[in-house]
Amino acid sequence: xxxxxxxxxxxxxYKYGFTTEIEMxxxxxxxxxxxxxxxxxxxxxPDWLLQWRLKAYAAWLEMEExxxxxxxxxxxxxxxxxxYAAPAKAQPKSLDxxxxxxxxxxxxLGIPLNERAALAGVAVDAVFDSVxxxxxxxxxxxxxxxxxxxxxxxxxEHPELVREYLGSVVPVRDxxxxxxxxxxxxxxxxxxxxxxxxxxxxxxxxxxxNAKNTGQFERTxxxxxxxxxxxxxxxxxxxxxxxxxxxxxxxxxxxxDEAKIKYSTVQNWYPGDAEGKGGIYNFVTKRGACRGRNSxxxxxxxxTGSAITWKYPSCILQGDGSVGEFYSVALTNNYQQADTGTxxxxxxxxTTSTIISKGISAGHSNNxxxxxxxxxxxxxxxxxxxxxxxxxxxxxxxxxxxxxxxNRNMSAKxxxxxxxxxxxxxxxxxxxxxxxxxxxxVGLIVNGFCxxxxxxxxMEFAVEAQKLLSVSLEGSVG
Amino acid sequence: xxEIKNLHARIGEKEILRGVNLVVPxxxxxxxxxxxxxxxxxLSYVLSGRDGYEVTEGEVIxxxxxxxxxxxxxxxxxxxxxxxxxxxxxxxxxxxNFLRTALNAIRRKRGEExxxxxxxxxxxRAAVKSLHMKEDFLKRNVNVGFSGGEKKxxxxxxxxxxxxxxxxxxxxDSGLDIDALKIVADxxxxxxxxxxxxxxxxxYQRLLDHIVPDVVHVLSAGRIVRSGPKExxxxxxxxxxxxxxxx
Ligand SMILES: Nc1ncnc2c1ncn2[C@@H]1O[C@H](COP(=O)(O)OP(=O)(O)OP(=O)(O)O)[C@@H](O)[C@H]1O
Ligand SMILES: [Mg+2]
Numbered sequence: 001x002x003x004x005x006x007x008x009x010x011x012x013x014y015k016y017g018f019t020t021e022i023e024m025x026x027x028x029x030x031x032x033x034x035x036x037x038x039x040x041x042x043x044x045x046p047d048w049l050l051q052w053r054l055k056a057y058a059a060w061l062e063m064e065e066x067x068x069x070x071x072x073x074x075x076x077x078x079x080x081x082x083x084y085a086a087p088a089k090a091q092p093k094s095l096d097x098x099x100x101x102x103x104x105x106x107x108x109l110g111i112p113l114n115e116r117a118a119l120a121g122v123a124v125d126a127v128f129d130s131v132x133x134x135x136x137x138x139x140x141x142x143x144x145x146x147x148x149x150x151x152x153x154x155x156x157e158h159p160e161l162v163r164e165y166l167g168s169v170v171p172v173r174d175x176x177x178x179x180x181x182x183x184x185x186x187x188x189x190x191x192x193x194x195x196x197x198x199x200x201x202x203x204x205x206x207x208x209x210n211a212k213n214t215g216q217f218e219r220t221x222x223x224x225x226x227x228x229x230x231x232x233x234x235x236x237x238x239x240x241x242x243x244x245x246x247x248x249x250x251x252x253x254x255x256x257d258e259a260k261i262k263y264s265t266v267q268n269w270y271p272g273d274a275e276g277k278g279g280i281y282n283f284v285t286k287r288g289a290c291r292g293r294n295s296x297x298x299x300x301x302x303x304t305g306s307a308i309t310w311k312y313p314s315c316i317l318q319g320d321g322s323v324g325e326f327y328s329v330a331l332t333n334n335y336q337q338a339d340t341g342t343x344x345x346x347x348x349x350x351t352t353s354t355i356i357s358k359g360i361s362a363g364h365s366n367n368x369x370x371x372x373x374x375x376x377x378x379x380x381x382x383x384x385x386x387x388x389x390x391x392x393x394x395x396x397x398x399x400x401x402x403x404x405x406x407n408r409n410m411s412a413k414x415x416x417x418x419x420x421x422x423x424x425x426x427x428x429x430x431x432x433x434x435x436x437x438x439x440x441x442v443g444l445i446v447n448g449f450c451x452x453x454x455x456x457x458x459m460e461f462a463v464e465a466q467k468l469l470s471v472s473l474e475g476s477v478g
Numbered sequence: 479x480x481e482i483k484n485l486h487a488r489i490g491e492k493e494i495l496r497g498v499n500l501v502v503p504x505x506x507x508x509x510x511x512x513x514x515x516x517x518x519x520x521l522s523y524v525l526s527g528r529d530g531y532e533v534t535e536g537e538v539i540x541x542x543x544x545x546x547x548x549x550x551x552x553x554x555x556x557x558x559x560x561x562x563x564x565x566x567x568x569x570x571x572x573x574x575n576f577l578r579t580a581l582n583a584i585r586r587k588r589g590e591e592x593x594x595x596x597x598x599x600x601x602x603r604a605a606v607k608s609l610h611m612k613e614d615f616l617k618r619n620v621n622v623g624f625s626g627g628e629k630k631x632x633x634x635x636x637x638x639x640x641x642x643x644x645x646x647x648x649x650x651d652s653g654l655d656i657d658a659l660k661i662v663a664d665x666x667x668x669x670x671x672x673x674x675x676x677x678x679x680x681x682y683q684r685l686l687d688h689i690v691p692d693v694v695h696v697l698s699a700g701r702i703v704r705s706g707p708k709e710x711x712x713x714x715x716x717x718x719x720x721x722x723x724x725x
Contacts, residue, residue: 429528430566434580434636435554435587444579448570448619 013474014270017240020105020210024129026085029213031078033057036183039084043152043186046159056172056182063176069339070368070400071308073244073281081246083184085211086131098134102126106134109237110464111206122202122233122460123148125189127218129211132187137201144200146230147192151219154190161192165223169252169289169316177248177283177310181217185250188218193228193259202231202458207249209238209269209280215246222252224259226292231262233461236305238270241278244307245270248283257292257319262300264457265313266465269305271472276335276364279307286313287343290322290351298325299342300456302465304472307336312370314343317351317379324353327453329465331446331472332365332397341371341402346379346412355386358450361397362473368400375412382412390420391449393442393473443470479503480644480675485536487524494520496700497536502644507666507676509686509711512697513719518679519563521697522646526560527553540644554580555587557643561633561650563679568620573632576620577602577639584640605638608668610661626653634665645669645676651685663688683715 027038036057040050065076089099095113106113106126113126113134123137125148132150141148147158155162172182189205209216224230238245247269253261263286272279282305288297299313315324326342344353353373361367373384390399401418423445431441447454447466454462480502487495494517502508512518524531525538527550538546545553568576582592593601599616606615609631621629630650637645645666651659666676666689678689686694686708694710695702698719704710 424566425529426566427568429550430562430568431576431580432550433526433528433554433558433560434576434640435551435584436580437551437583438549440579440583444571444576445568448568451570 013471014240016109016237016268017270018108019239020101022099022101022210023088024085024211025088026082026211026214029080029082031081031083031184035083039184039186042084043155045155048163049155052167052172053183056179059173060176060179060183063173063179065176069310069370070366071310071337071339073308076246076281078180080213082211082214083217084186085129085214086186087128087133095134095136102128102133105208105210106206109206109208111235122204125150125203125205127187127189127205127207129209129214129216132189140200145194145197146199147190148203149190151188151190151221152186154221158190158192161223162190162221165221165252165254167252169254169287170250170285175285178250178285181219181248181250181285185217185219188220188249190220191222191230191232193224193230195225196227198228199230202233204233204235207234207236209245209247212241213243213245215248218249220249220251222261222263223254224256224261226256227258228256229260231264231458233264233266233458235266236269238280240270240273244279244281246281246283247306249285251284251286251313253288253297255288255290255292255295255297255322258294259292260296260298261288262298263288263313264461265301265303266457266461266468267301267303267305267309268468271305271336272307272334274334276307279336280305281308282306282311283308284311286311287316288314288324289316290319290324292319292322294321295319296323296325298327298456300327300453301329301340302453302457302468303328303330303338303340304468306338309336309338309340311340312342314345315353316345316347317353318347320348321350322348323351326353326355326357327456328357329360329450329453329469330358330367330369331360331469332362332367333472334363334365336365338366339368339370341369343372343374344384346373346375346382346384348379350381351379352383353385355384355388356452357388358453359388359390359399360393360446360449360469360473361390361399362393364396366398366400368402370402372404372406373414375407375409375414377408379409380411382409384412384414386414386416388418389449391446392420392422439470439474442473446470446473479541481539483537483539485521485524485538486534487520487531488534489520489531493534494700495524498697498700498702500695500702502675502677504675505672506692507670507678507689509691509694510677510679510697511681511694511711511714516697517700518697519648522560522648522677522679525646526550526558551583552587554640555584559637559640559642559645561630561637561645561647563648563652565621565629565633567622569622571620572616573618573620574599574602574616577616577636580636581639601639605635609635609638609665611635627655627658630654630662631658634662637669638665641669643673643675645674646679647676648679649681651680651682659685660688683711686711
């Protein structure tokens with residue numbers, strides 16, 4: 001096979017691997033206080049935020065990368081990265097002013113930003129490298145009182161909200177990557193749903209890394225006030241590049257009394273090629289605080305991309321009767337590594353949590369579920385149910401389950417189930433004897449395995465996720 | 479027409495089929511009987527292309543082409559269908575989804591248009607009804623938690639929808655109650671026609687009361703040792719297989 005043919009084949013597998021040619025503005029390589037001051041100045045931030053960043057930077061300098069995860073990678077040279085890159089043209093005020101090249105990019109990704117062409121009922125914030133380039137349906141949303149805008153804008157327009165909640169769920173010193181993000185975050189989405197409001201449409205943010213050697217450090221903050229509810233979806237892609245790229249995001253969710261937040265992720269960063277070259281290093285801190293009584297936070301993730309995934313979307317169940325959920329599909333193929341799971345911290349009375357994790361490993365990949373269920377002394381009547389299933393495809397891959405349980409309350413009930421299985425030859429033959437190709441058969445069986453998680457996704461995205469699972473496994477069998 | 483010529487096949491070092499010769503003209507239904515371990519299921523797997531069976535000699539011609547060269551899915555597209563002796567469970571895979579995926583895969587290969595969900599459901603519901611199955615059959619996961627008889631009926635549902643040219647039924651009657659047996663037979667008889675043929679593997683005459691075969695073969699120790707009209711089945715039921723090996 002010629003190189004171009006090979007490339008065509010590879011691109012077919014990862015169809016988001018193209019790059020956008022657009023004039024970019026980037027700050028010099030490397031990280032120091034000056035870079036942080038430049039980012040803050042560029043965004044015309046108030047002094048309190050600059051000071052917050054600098055404090056985070058000072059903390060980060062004293063911290064070390066975590067080494068407890070089952071992940072291996074060459075050392076990351078943090079001075080070799082760009083921390084800010086953005087399309088050079090001035091920030092557009094309205095959709096009509098967005099660079100056509102960017103509109104085309106999102107069109108190609110299947111995310112038309114033109115409101116007429118957009119998916120009905122879904123508002124999108126499009127983040128391109130370090131900045132938000134467009135947010136759709138803002139008027140419709142603001143009529144309902146919902147704030148949905150780039151976080152850099154929220155800092156200017158709603159400083160009281162940002163100041164109160166930023167870092168309140170994931171403190172600056174929480175971990176190495178959270179500290180780094182706090183120092184250099186450039187954009188991301190901000191959502192505020194006022195009391196009693198059910199957000200009238202799905203909200204979503206689409207993250208795109210385009211520039212070379214650039215890290216993406218987005219920050220998302222979602223607040224659902226009393227009895228408010230919102231469903232939010234995040235998608236991500238990146239071009240195919242031989243170098244690894246760093247993505248270190250922080251997502252904070254806050255749910256007040258009776259509020260509900262559903263946060264779904266379809267993570268499809270470039271995973272690297274079949275030999276394990278390139279791909280995104282995805283080190284992400286996601287955490288939700290169920291502050292209020294009977295509040296609920298539900299995480300659903302479908303993780304198929306990235307060379308490395310380090311991610312534990314968690315819930316702090318503070319309010320009495322609050323509910324935390326974690327539904328996860330993590331698929332690794334070739335040389336991908338994933339160490340992902342959740343933490344459910346039960347503080348309030350009668351809090352409940354559910355964890356359903358489906359890990360699929362193929363090729364030479366490694367897939368670890370790591371979870372913590374912690375029940376404090378005060379959390380009487382707390383309940384947790386955990387189910388971790390692993391599916392192995394081939395015999396070169398690894399699946400690991402590391403569940404921690406800390407229970408300090410005698411009245412709490414904690415259940416854990418785990419299984420490991422292989423796609424059986426008789427299942428494949430059964431499907432093929434009915435006319436399905438080997439690849440379709442694997443896709444069908446894997447989707448069946450993930451069904452309990454996929455059904456938690458919003459409809460429009462469940463179909464996309466199913467296709468993604470099949471495509472990500474291409475070439476893994478036979 | 480199906481022509482099996484001097485077919486030898488083995489699993490690992492063990493030769494199971496030792497020179498099978500068999501011709502099933504279009505429009506005919508042939509029964510295969512024979513003692514446990516004779517190689518009946520092996521023959522059905524070799525015909526449908528399962529991995530792990532090595533054909534060491536012989537050929538299988540169906541509709542003029544040597545199907546031994548085709549992967550299982552292409553044999554299915556060519557018109558072959560195997561009703562499994564032990565149908566396989568597919569957790570999380572809805573029966574309707576499975577059937578539609580299979581039917582459309584075959585239609586695609588045959589250059590026919592794929593069916594959308596609505597058109598498919600109409601077909602599927604009719605088939606479910608004709609097999610006297612409950613409609614929730616389509617919603618359940620493929621064979622998961624099905625009783626033995628339900629699994630066999632599910633095989634018949636698949637056959638009814640995929641409309642094969644050649645059906646191989648491997649002990650579809652075992653585990654069926656008398657009513658279900660009748661329904662399965664009706665399902666096969668409904669497909670009868672000049673373009674349809676079937677190999678019906680069974681241990682019992684009672685199925686052949688309902689699916690009347692044109693020819694009965696006895697497979698023993700990897701060879702067809704006797705063939706005859708439908709009355710042969712009655713004779714076997716009366717006297718067993720003793721002495722046939724020598725014949
Ligand atoms: N995977 C295998 N490995 C080794 N031997 C096998 C395997 N599968 C089948 N056999 C052997 O091949 C022979 C034929 O088996 P097969 O299942 O074809 O018999 P059968 O005629 O269908 O019997 P039954 O009437 O009991 O269904 C048996 O001796 C069986 O033990
Ligand atoms: Mg058998």
